[in-house]
Amino acid sequence: MQFTIIPETCTNCGICSTECPSKTIRKEENAARIINEGCIECSHCGMVCPVNAVRVDGSELPAYPADLKSLTKEEAADHLIQSKRSVRSYKKAPLTNEDLKAIILAGEKSATATNSQHCDALIFQGGEVAALASSIARILLKFTRIGLNPAGRALMKLAGLKRYADKEVVTGFHRLLQKTLEGKADPLFYQAPAVVILTYPKKGKRFGLTDCGIAGENMMLAAHSRNIGSCMIGFAQVALFSRKQRSRIGIPKDRQIGLIFTLGYSDSRYYRYPARKNWSHII
Ligand SMILES: Cc1cc2nc3c(=O)[nH]c(=O)nc-3n(C[C@H](O)[C@H](O)[C@H](O)COP(=O)(O)O)c2cc1C
Numbered sequence: 001m002q003f004t005i006i007p008e009t010c011t012n013c014g015i016c017s018t019e020c021p022s023k024t025i026r027k028e029e030n031a032a033r034i035i036n037e038g039c040i041e042c043s044h045c046g047m048v049c050p051v052n053a054v055r056v057d058g059s060e061l062p063a064y065p066a067d068l069k070s071l072t073k074e075e076a077a078d079h080l081i082q083s084k085r086s087v088r089s090y091k092k093a094p095l096t097n098e099d100l101k102a103i104i105l106a107g108e109k110s111a112t113a114t115n116s117q118h119c120d121a122l123i124f125q126g127g128e129v130a131a132l133a134s135s136i137a138r139i140l141l142k143f144t145r146i147g148l149n150p151a152g153r154a155l156m157k158l159a160g161l162k163r164y165a166d167k168e169v170v171t172g173f174h175r176l177l178q179k180t181l182e183g184k185a186d187p188l189f190y191q192a193p194a195v196v197i198l199t200y201p202k203k204g205k206r207f208g209l210t211d212c213g214i215a216g217e218n219m220m221l222a223a224h225s226r227n228i229g230s231c232m233i234g235f236a237q238v239a240l241f242s243r244k245q246r247s248r249i250g251i252p253k254d255r256q257i258g259l260i261f262t263l264g265y266s267d268s269r270y271y272r273y274p275a276r277k278n279w280s281h282i283i
Helices: 016-021 044-050 075-081 097-108 126-146 148-156 167-182 207-226 234-239 243-248
Strands: 003-005 025-027 032-034 055-056 121-125 196-201 227-230 255-265
Touching: 003 032, 003 044, 016 025, 016 044, 016 075, 044 055, 075 207, 097 121, 097 207, 126 148, 126 167, 126 196, 126 234, 126 243, 148 167, 196 207, 207 227, 207 255, 234 255
Parallel strands: none
Antiparallel strands: 003 055, 025 032, 121 196, 196 255, 227 255
16 A cells, blocks of 8 residues: 655644654655655554545545444444554553443453453553563563674564664664663553553463453453553563563463553544455455
8 A cells, every 4th residue: 555645735743753653754844754665554644634634545544424423333333443543642641440440341251262261461550561661671672682783683584574674673673672771762552551461371271362362352442432542562472472571570470471452541533544455255
């Protein structure tokens, strides 16, 4: 997909470049410009644009229904699902106990294979999130240090980590991780007020990962209906590959991580749905 910005419409407000998770939008003299290389095609630039200046392959993004209050219950459910975003910008306020309880309940009431109800949640809030981010940054810094020299980057390329084989990308990420240790940045959890880690027993639960995925998505939808944003953080899950590292952050040694996601009152406003490729339906 090709993302472009109409310069005559763009007001150069900078909202799209702040929102862009792959940081591939440049604020130039008169209008923002999208660099399609490195772009993950998430459409966030177009969804947050207050003047609808972004085009995908020449087309506008699908608009939200004009009057959300007049939707039927089916349309309202479709809208809730399709407007759920990976939010990376949060208000500082902590979650209220009432909201947090409702979100946890959505997870607890979710289906599990053979109804074993074996998922569990570790919830980090406030300063605990910064401490968790620092622990994970320390692990990741071991890898970005390898990427700082050309031989290390060649290895990254061989390992299929093409994006981190790029000098500029790996150096930028390394710096951000260092700042995380000083409490000045958080490229992992985006300074979210809360982080949830769902776990399942290592042994005897064939569908543990699936069960955590279902519970997590239900929790994030319950959050979204309360204007609480969330974002799955696969990066953190990958970083916590060793049992030693997992137990350091409080995960019992007989449990595995199923899903990690942030929670926080959203500070981003979305006006449209994203552009998504269709599945090739096999009938
Ligand atoms: C399994 C999974 C892992 C993800 N891990 C990360 C992550 O580590 N960091 C991040 O910023 N976003 C992460 N995301 C969010 C995706 O980048 C996001 O879903 C995608 O860009 C589409 O945007 P949307 O969710 O707002 O529609 C993850 C999403 C999924 C499904």
